[in-house]
Amino acid sequence: MADLYGLLAEFDGPDELLKAAKAAYRAGYRKMDAFSPMPIHDLSESMGYDKHRVPTIVLICALIGACSGFGLQYWISAIDYPLNVGGRPLLSWPSFIPVTFELGVLFSAFGALIGMLILNGLPRPYHPVFNVPDFERASGDGFFFCIEAEDPQFDVSETRAFLEGLNPKKVDDVEP
Amino acid sequence: MGSSAPIKDPTMPAPVLGPGQTYTTVTQKLSAIITSRTPLGWIAAMLIAGGILQLLMLSATWLLIKGTGIWGLNIPVGWGWAIINFVWWIGIGHAGTLISAILLLMRQQWRNSINRFAEAMTIFAVMCAGMFPLLHTGRPWLAAYWLLPYPNTMSVWPQFRSPLIWDVFAVGTYFTVSLIFWYLGLIPDFATLRDKAKHKISQLIYGVLSMGWRGSAKHWFNYEMAALLLAGVSTPLVLSVHSIVSLDFSVGLIPGWHATIFPPYFVAGAVYAGFAMVLTLGLPIRYFYGLHDYITDRHLNNMGKVMLATGLIVAYGYAMEQFFAWYSASPYEGYMMQNRMHGPYASTYWSLILCNVAVPQLLWIKRVRLSPLGLFVISMFINVGMWLERFIIVVTSLHRDFMPSSWDLYHSTPWDWGLYAGTIGFFLFMMLLFIRVMPVINIFEMRQLVSNQRRAERGTAASADD
Numbered sequence: 001m002a003d004l005y006g007l008l009a010e011f012d013g014p015d016e017l018l019k020a021a022k023a024a025y026r027a028g029y030r031k032m033d034a035f036s037p038m039p040i041h042d043l044s045e046s047m048g049y050d051k052h053r054v055p056t057i058v059l060i061c062a063l064i065g066a067c068s069g070f071g072l073q074y075w076i077s078a079i080d081y082p083l084n085v086g087g088r089p090l091l092s093w094p095s096f097i098p099v100t101f102e103l104g105v106l107f108s109a110f111g112a113l114i115g116m117l118i119l120n121g122l123p124r125p126y127h128p129v130f131n132v133p134d135f136e137r138a139s140g141d142g143f144f145f146c147i148e149a150e151d152p153q154f155d156v157s158e159t160r161a162f163l164e165g166l167n168p169k170k171v172d173d174v175e176p
Numbered sequence: 177m178g179s180s181a182p183i184k185d186p187t188m189p190a191p192v193l194g195p196g197q198t199y200t201t202v203t204q205k206l207s208a209i210i211t212s213r214t215p216l217g218w219i220a221a222m223l224i225a226g227g228i229l230q231l232l233m234l235s236a237t238w239l240l241i242k243g244t245g246i247w248g249l250n251i252p253v254g255w256g257w258a259i260i261n262f263v264w265w266i267g268i269g270h271a272g273t274l275i276s277a278i279l280l281l282m283r284q285q286w287r288n289s290i291n292r293f294a295e296a297m298t299i300f301a302v303m304c305a306g307m308f309p310l311l312h313t314g315r316p317w318l319a320a321y322w323l324l325p326y327p328n329t330m331s332v333w334p335q336f337r338s339p340l341i342w343d344v345f346a347v348g349t350y351f352t353v354s355l356i357f358w359y360l361g362l363i364p365d366f367a368t369l370r371d372k373a374k375h376k377i378s379q380l381i382y383g384v385l386s387m388g389w390r391g392s393a394k395h396w397f398n399y400e401m402a403a404l405l406l407a408g409v410s411t412p413l414v415l416s417v418h419s420i421v422s423l424d425f426s427v428g429l430i431p432g433w434h435a436t437i438f439p440p441y442f443v444a445g446a447v448y449a450g451f452a453m454v455l456t457l458g459l460p461i462r463y464f465y466g467l468h469d470y471i472t473d474r475h476l477n478n479m480g481k482v483m484l485a486t487g488l489i490v491a492y493g494y495a496m497e498q499f500f501a502w503y504s505a506s507p508y509e510g511y512m513m514q515n516r517m518h519g520p521y522a523s524t525y526w527s528l529i530l531c532n533v534a535v536p537q538l539l540w541i542k543r544v545r546l547s548p549l550g551l552f553v554i555s556m557f558i559n560v561g562m563w564l565e566r567f568i569i570v571v572t573s574l575h576r577d578f579m580p581s582s583w584d585l586y587h588s589t590p591w592d593w594g595l596y597a598g599t600i601g602f603f604l605f606m607m608l609l610f611i612r613v614m615p616v617i618n619i620f621e622m623r624q625l626v627s628n629q630r631r632a633e634r635g636t637a638a639s640a641d642d
Contacts, residue, residue, distance in 0.1 A: 014627050021393070034393040037199060037368070038623040044397035054401040062409070076325060076333045085337065098342040098420055102349040105413045109353040109406055113360055116402035120395045123387035130390070136371035138391045139364070141199035141623075 005128035005176040006032075006148040007159055008135070009168035014040045017143040020166045022046045024147060027162060031151035035129065035144040037137075057115035058108045065107025069100040131175045146174065192286045193625045194469025202622040206615050207372045209465055217464060218612060225604035232598025235591050236311060244314045246591040252577040253570075253586040258312035259424075260566040261596050264449070265305035265603075266347065266421055267442075267562060269354070270414055271450020272298025276357060277410035280403075285628075286478055288621040289470040293461065293610070294454050295358045300606040301453070302351045304599040309343075311595070339423040346420040353413055357406050363389050364399075364620045418446040425569065431512035432573035435500055441493035445562060448486035448532075451479055452558035457607060459548050459555075461616060470617050473546050480545030483558065487536040490565075494533065508578070516572045520585060524564055525572070531561025 011017045014036060021034050025047055034043055044050065070093075077083070078090035117123070129135050129146060138144050145168075147159050163171045239246060249256045272294040279287035310316045321328045323344045334341045366386035373379045389395065419439035426438035455476075462471045501513035516525050535557045544550040571586045610616070 013630075035391045036393065036396070037203070037391055038364075038620045038627065039396035039400050040393070040627075044393040047393065049394050049397060052398075052401050054398055055405060058402075058405045058409075072325060073336045077336055081331065081333045083335070088337075092337055095337040098339075098416070099336060099345045101416060102342075102345040102413075105409045105416075106349040106352060108409050109356045112402040112406045112409075113356045116360070116398045117387065119398045120392075122389065122395075125383065125388045127388060127390055135390075139368040139371045139389075140203040 003176065004149045004156065005131075005174040006146050006150075006154070007156070007163055007171055008129060008132050008144055008146045008174050009163040009166065009171045010134065011143045011145060011166075011168050013143060014038075014043075016167070017145055018043055018046060020145045020163075020168070023166055024145070024162075028153050029147050029151050029159075031148040031154070033146050033148070035135070035138040035142075035146070037139055037141060037143075053119055054112060054115050058111045061111030061115075062104045062108035066100050066104035068107075069103030070096055073099055128174050128176050132172045134172070192288065192472060192474055193622070193629060194472060197469060197622075197626050197629070199623050199626055202626055203368060203372075203619060206470075206617050206619045206622065207368055209611070209616060210369060210613060211372055211374060214612070215464075218608065222605070222608050225601050225608055228597060228601025229605045230598075230601070231594045232602050235594035235598050236307075238591065239311055239314075239595070240316075244312065246589060248586055248588040248592055250584065252582050252584055253574045255570050255574060256586060257588060257592040257596060258308040260563065260570050261599065262305050262308040262312075263421055263442075263566045264563050265301045265308070265599065267418065267446035267449040268453045269298040269301035269305065269350070269450065270418060270443070270446035271454050272296070272301075273350075273354060273357075273410050273414040274447050274450065275454070276361070277407040277414065280407040281411060285625065286475055288625060289467075289472075289617050290454060290458060290475060290479075291621075292358075292361065292614075292618045293458065293607075293616050294450075295354065295361070296607065296610045296614070297450075297453060297457060298354045299351070299358060300603050300610075302347065302354065303606070304603050306347060306351070307599060308595075339420060339427045342420045343424055346417045350413060350417045353406070353410055357410060360399075360403060360406060361618060362614060363387060364391065365615045365618065367391065368619050369615065415443055418442045430573045431506070431508040432497070432516070432569065435497065437493060437496050437500075441490065441496075444486045444489035444493065445565060448483060448490055448558060449562040451483045451486070452555035452562070455479055455483075455551050455555040456559060459552050461611065463548070465616070467617065470622065476548065476551055477542070477545045480539045480551060483555070484536060484539040487532065487539070487558070491533045494529070512573060512576070515576055516568065519572070519576075521568065521572045521575075525568055528561055528564040528568055531557045532565060535561075 009020065011020055017034055017036060018040060021032070021043055024032055030048065032047060034040075034047065036043070073096040074091060077092070077096075082090050084090075129138075129144070132144075134142060135144065136142075145163070145166075147154060147163065153159075160171055244258075247256055247258070249258075272291075275287050275294045276291040279291075310319055313319045313322065320326070321330070321332060323334065323341070325334055334344075363386055366382050367389035370379055370382040370386050373382055419442065422438035422442035425433040426435055428434060458471060462468060498513060501509045504510075516522070536554055538544045538550070538554060544554070575585055576583055
C-alpha cells in the first residue's frame, strides 16, 4: 500500500492513548508513534523507544567546551603572549577555572538543544500526519496514535479493525 | 517537563491551577491572549514604554558622540552608575533562571505558570545589563578586542587572570544559555500557536519557529531529557554568574569590597531582586489578562516566602559587613563603615536598610503575602533597595580614597538618569512585545497540570469508593 502512510486513531485522553500504545506493542506492531499536546509519562517507553541519547551528547559537548576553554587560556597566557605578572606562574590554572566552567556550560547547552533537534529529526516542516485535518488539535487537546504502513504487520483492514477495537473516537487514513 | 506525580499532597495547601480547567480551556485561554485583537491598554502601555525607550536612544547617542565625560564619573569614583545598573539588571535576571532551572530540579509544580515570563524577564534584563559595560567602554566598537579573545593584528589578548574577563564569559554564557532554555520551552507552544493562528503570515512565522514540532511521543521523550539537562547545567551557571560579578569587587583591595562573603551575598541579593521584579511585572499581567486561575494565591504566597528568605540572607550580609569592619580591626574598613552610616551618604544607607530589611518583614504576615497590592508595594521597595545596595557598595567605598586629598563626592548627571531610565523603557518595551507575540504562560505545562489534577481527582474518587 504505497499510497497510504498509515492509520491515525484519535483517543479521549492520555490514559487511553497509553493503553492503545501498549496494546499495539503487545500485538507486535513496531512502526508506530503517538502524538499528544504534552509529555505523557511512560508513553514512548511503552513503544520500545526508551534509550536516552541526549545525555551522552551533552556530556561530550561539555567536555569539548571545557577543554577548549582551558586550552584557549593556556595557549594565550603561557605560549602566544606570556606575560609575567609579579613572577606568578604562566599556567596559573586556578584563575582559568571560571572561563573553563562557563564554556563547558555554554557548549553543553548547545548540545542539549541541537542534540534534541537532531535526534527528533527536526526541523521538519512537512510530515504526512499533518494531512489529517483534525491533527492540528494534537497541539491543543487531541491525543492521536498512528500505526505506519511500513510496519511488516500492517494491513489496512486488519490494522483498522485492531485500532477500532481499542475504542478510539475515530480512525483516519493518513495520506503520504 | 518534570514529574508526573499527582498534585494531591498534604503539604500543598492550595492548588496551582484554578478549578474546572480542561485541555481545551487552557489552550484556548492562553493562546487567545495572542490570537485575539490587540487590546487598547496594550497600545497605550507600548506608547509609554516606547517613549521612555527614546531616552535610551538619546542618552546612548550623546554618550557615543561626547564620551563618558557626560556622566558623573570622575576620580575617585571611577565606577559609577554604569556598574551599579549593570549589577542591578543582572541580579534581576537571576530569578528567571532560578524559577525555570532550580525549581524544576526540585520538582516545584507551582513554577510552571510563572517560568515563561520570568525567563523572558531574564533575557531582557541581561540585555539591559550588557549595555552598561559596553557603553562604559566609551567606544563599544573597540570593545571586541578588549573583551573577546580573537586573533587581531596587534597580537593582543585579554587578561584571563582578571575577574572582568571572567565576567564577559559568565554574562555571555548566561545570556546564550537563557535564550536556549527559553526557546526550548517555547517550541511546543509555537506549535500550538501555529495551529491556532488565523493569519497566513503568523502561521508561517510560528510554523518556522516550531520547527515542525508534532508532539510525537519520541519527541517528548528526548525533549524532556534535554530540558532536564539544561536545568541541570543552568543551576550552577546562575550561581556562578553573580558570584563572578561579585568577584569584580571582592578581588579588589578597596575597603568594603574585599570580603569573602560577597559571592553568596550577591547571589541571594540577585534572587531577592529578581523575585521582586517577577512580582512587579507578574501582578499587573495577571490582573489585566485575568490569569488568576494560573497565577493563584499559592504562587503569591510562595513568591512572598522566597523573597522573605532571600531578604533575610541579604540582611545577614549587611550584618556581616558591619561585623567584618569591626573584627578585621583594619582602620580603613572601620572608617568605611562609619562613613557609610554617618557620612555624606548616610541617608542612602538608611534608605537601603528601610527598603531591603525593614519593609520586607511584613512578608511574615500571611495576609500580606496573599494581597497583590501589598506584594506589589513591597516589591517596589525591594527594587529600589537593591539599586541602593549597589550604589552604596560602589560609591561609598570609592568616594573616600586612601588619601584624604583625593576625597570627593559623586554627582550624577541627567545623562546618568537618562540612560538608566532608558533601559527601564527598553525592558518594558520588550516585555510588552513578548506578551503580545509569545505565550506568557507555558501552555503545554498547564495541560500537564490539568492531566495531573484529573489523575489526582480520580485517585481520591477511587479511594472514596473502596
